[in-house]
Amino acid sequence: MARRLRPVELGFLLSAPQRMVFTAGMSAAPKTVYRALAEDVSDWPRWFSAISAATPTRGGAGRDIQLRVGIRFEETILAADPDERYAYRVDTVNAPGLRALAEEWWIAPAPGGSRVRWTFAADCATSLRMTLPLIRPGLTVSFRGAVRTLDRRLARAR
Template sequence: MARSYDLEPFELDFFDTAPIRFRIDVNIPVTPARAWAELTRQNTLDWCKPIKSIDFTSPAPYGVGTTRRAVLSPGYLTLNEYFFDWTEDPENTKFHNAFRVESINVPGLRRFGEYTEITPAAVGSRLVWTFALELGPSSRALNAFSNPASTPVFRTIEADTLRHFAHLSPQG
């Protein structure tokens, strides 16, 4: 059985105070509802090269308390995620969620999570995606995703996401 390392919990303010943060802030040419549907479906982010798979491990409908498993390419890192924030309000065009990683299969992280927000833009939607992490005492195994040299990984996720949404129909 694979080893599991528990991470420390945190709240929304961590996305502003984490020692390491990366933010993607882009406009995408689809409606907020369409963008939200893509980012919250089973097997989401299948368009991102650094991600091997993402599977919701809780049944739909998703919300606070939802869990998910992510495997990063090429398959060495597995993260178990817990959504502690989830607002899905199509009537008022409010879409955002946040998860924290509860456990990972390699040592090195103290805290890690993502915050996603979708709002209307002049054309399509604005996607703001914030990654926040804090390294633990034995972080060598995770250096590829957690230091300034990791910028290409996040830029790849951004480019892959822009390419994916550019090929979707605006309404879905």
Template structure:
């Protein structure tokens, strides 16, 4: 699966937000230490890279969410300071066939950074239909996480 899946997936959740932090600070906050993710994305209970650093393309990560959802991920794109893409290699989410997420950081007009987060999923209808139904809640969670990420990147 290539990054083209981000545009072609049957289920895509895309959130774009302007943040005050620089692209460099946001990219560092996203990539340097996965264990900090629960500090700004409250639905995540644990995250870590697997293996020794330094990390880049090919790095593995494990992520646990509230409710017992688990992911094993691999980093596909690490283009500092603008693009971070990872693919879910394993999950305990029933019916998930393919899952990829992208953080795209572009300069805003004026100060700050425009951040676009894309979640791309292909799965059984028993997964895709409920996700469609809760899309507004997922998008709200992502926006809140982005604002906390922004505050962390500026501190």
């Protein structure tokens, strides 16, 4: 059953009680990375292995995300700054423990391509908050694998 989360704005990405930040380099230019993140939403499952389905909703103002483990998110896009930032919050989720959740992908030019930073910001119940340190290694592996796979896909498309 879907649970409605507290609506948060961009400031939550800096003030959330639980934050995890991951970074990686990519050979693709920021414009290309941004397009893959913000404009080609339905392609996310092809490069982010944790995701089984991604559908833009409300004319691009939202997304419906299905994870392979059965968790489903309905999201609202908070920022879509071309070639720089793509951020969204979760409005509803079918998993317990979350009170608020937002994520941000920041893209910056770097020698040889781009630097990508993913911020995972959450407010959650004590039971989930205590497990976040345990899932961080899995999120790290998932993020790095997704960025590597996306970078290879983008390189083939050039």
